[in-house]
Amino acid sequence: MHRFALSTRLTVCFIAIMALCFAVVGALLFRAVADRFYVQDEVNLVLSTRHLRRLVSELATPRDLVDHRDRLTALILGDAAVSMRIVDNQGRVLVEHPAVGGQPAMATHVVPGDQRVLRSDVTSWDDGAGNPVRGVSALARLQDKTPVTISVARTMTDRAVVLARYRHDITLILLSGGVLAVVLSYLLVRRAMRPLRTMADNARAITAQRLGSRMSMRDTPAELHDLALSLNAMLERLEHGFGRVWQFTVDLAHDLRTPIGNLRGANEVALARPRTAAEYQALLGSNIEECDRVSRTIESVLFLARAESPQFALQRTTFDAVQELTRIADYFEGLSSEAGVSIRVDGHASLHADRELFRRAVGNLLSNALRYTDAGKSIDMTAAAVDDGVTVSVANEGPGIDAAHLDQLFDRFYRVDRSRSDSASSTGLGLSIVKSIMELHGGQVTVSSQLQGITCFTLWFPRSTGPEHESAARP
Ligand SMILES: Nc1ncnc2c1ncn2[C@@H]1O[C@H](COP(=O)(O)OP(=O)(O)OP(=O)(O)O)[C@@H](O)[C@H]1O
Numbered sequence: 001m002h003r004f005a006l007s008t009r010l011t012v013c014f015i016a017i018m019a020l021c022f023a024v025v026g027a028l029l030f031r032a033v034a035d036r037f038y039v040q041d042e043v044n045l046v047l048s049t050r051h052l053r054r055l056v057s058e059l060a061t062p063r064d065l066v067d068h069r070d071r072l073t074a075l076i077l078g079d080a081a082v083s084m085r086i087v088d089n090q091g092r093v094l095v096e097h098p099a100v101g102g103q104p105a106m107a108t109h110v111v112p113g114d115q116r117v118l119r120s121d122v123t124s125w126d127d128g129a130g131n132p133v134r135g136v137s138a139l140a141r142l143q144d145k146t147p148v149t150i151s152v153a154r155t156m157t158d159r160a161v162v163l164a165r166y167r168h169d170i171t172l173i174l175l176s177g178g179v180l181a182v183v184l185s186y187l188l189v190r191r192a193m194r195p196l197r198t199m200a201d202n203a204r205a206i207t208a209q210r211l212g213s214r215m216s217m218r219d220t221p222a223e224l225h226d227l228a229l230s231l232n233a234m235l236e237r238l239e240h241g242f243g244r245v246w247q248f249t250v251d252l253a254h255d256l257r258t259p260i261g262n263l264r265g266a267n268e269v270a271l272a273r274p275r276t277a278a279e280y281q282a283l284l285g286s287n288i289e290e291c292d293r294v295s296r297t298i299e300s301v302l303f304l305a306r307a308e309s310p311q312f313a314l315q316r317t318t319f320d321a322v323q324e325l326t327r328i329a330d331y332f333e334g335l336s337s338e339a340g341v342s343i344r345v346d347g348h349a350s351l352h353a354d355r356e357l358f359r360r361a362v363g364n365l366l367s368n369a370l371r372y373t374d375a376g377k378s379i380d381m382t383a384a385a386v387d388d389g390v391t392v393s394v395a396n397e398g399p400g401i402d403a404a405h406l407d408q409l410f411d412r413f414y415r416v417d418r419s420r421s422d423s424a425s426s427t428g429l430g431l432s433i434v435k436s437i438m439e440l441h442g443g444q445v446t447v448s449s450q451l452q453g454i455t456c457f458t459l460w461f462p463r464s465t466g467p468e469h470e471s472a473a474r475p
């Protein structure tokens with residue numbers, strides 16, 4: 001299907017509507033004028049016939065008719081298109097005007113003598129030469145009871161000429177009006193479309209490098225106001241999204257540069273002079289640690305990228321949250337006893353969630369807690385069923401987190417204490433992965449912390465609608 005410009009479509013619609021209106025108005029106007037003519041002529045014909053009938057009825061004999069010819073014809077003298085004739089019942093012409101030859105044939109319908117002549121008695125016919133004629137015939141009786149037929153007719157040729165001229169004039173006026181209306185409606189539509197073109201120009205100017213531009217709200221008509229607002233809101237989101245991607249790229253590059261720089265530096269130093277086997281062993285050990293950090297960063301970044309892809313689907317199952325927490329605590333047993341920290345699990349709740357992602361989220365919180373809990377202290381993991389779902393909290397006693405950091409804590413690569421966290425074990429992605437996992441579940445992660453006190457991370461899983469198993473797309 002062809003796609004026409006909106007202004008072309010609107011103009012065509014306007015033209016069609018106007019053509020229809022003009023045609024109807026023109027036809028009605030013409031009809032009204034024609035009717036006026038015909039009504040006037042009919043009335044004249046009827047009045048003349050009635051008058052003639054009255055005059056005839058006052059005369060005594062057919063002879064009188066001929067004698068009073070002038071009186072009888074005077075009635076129609078003024079109008080050359082009108083003719084009259086009085087004939088007796090043998091068809092002999094008694095009075096006629098104009099003279100023989102100019103008289104058109106008479107109406108076939110004759111009004112009886114006892115009936116009043118009405119407009120409806122006027123009939124139309126053709127004079128044989130193609131000229132339209134209208135007329136009326138009526139019976140009348142002389143004083144001596146002689147019946148005569150009075151006929152009055154009017155050649156309509158002059159009317160037809162006037163009406164044809166009139167029709168021509170109306171057509172011309174309407175056509176000129178139509179052309180004017182077409183031009184004006186095109187200009188009007190073009191003008192009405194101007195804000196759309198301005199918006200298109202605005203949109204053309206927006207590129208990835210100029211995402212700060214916005215649709216101008218000035219001169220935007222009410223109909224486009226909402227559209228402009230929505231586009232601006234979309235640009236806002238895009239700008240924010242692009243900003244995040246850009247920031248993420250910068251942070252990622254920075255975070256990969258550090259371990260690679262360390263690797264290269266340590267290797268260069270080691271190669272500067274001959275080393276013992278033990279020194280090379282130590283170097284290789286630290287190289288492996290740096291490599292681990294790089295691969296952990298890459299693995300985390302990949303996880304976050306996949307978690308944000310629309311194809312990512314959860315595999316929810318229903319499981320006992322406390323049992324799962326105990327299993328995770330067992331897994332961290334080695335690390336916790338090394339740090340002299342005990343892990344306590346408490347509560348009661350059944351959870352409908354992706355078990356692997358649950359393990360990963362709780363594991364990240366627990367490994368943070370282990371890193372920040374002083375020896376001899378304990379970490380509490382609690383699961384509880386609440387009104388609108390299930391909460392799982394991981395609380396530890398330690399240095400705590402300053403309130404100023406809490407807002408950014410879940411941002412990618414954000415670490416509170418960079419000097420300490422830049423160690424091989426820290427990527428700064430752990431909590432953003434937790435946040436991603438909770439968003440995938442439609443839940444959220446919150447934190448509360450007191451300096452030199454308890455730091456508690458809480459995962460909230462909303463009440464699940466059912467134990468459906470989502471598709472097995474797994475990164
Ligand atoms: N329990 C906690 N007590 C004090 N600070 C914490 C605690 N958990 C997290 N943090 C702070 O939040 C920061 C971000 O944590 P996150 O888990 O995102 O990164 P990370 O632990 O540094 O790196 P990764 O988890 O990748 O090894 C940490 O660097 C730390 O400063």
Ligand SMILES: [Mg+2]
Nearest residue numbers: 364368430431
């Ligand atoms: Mg962490």
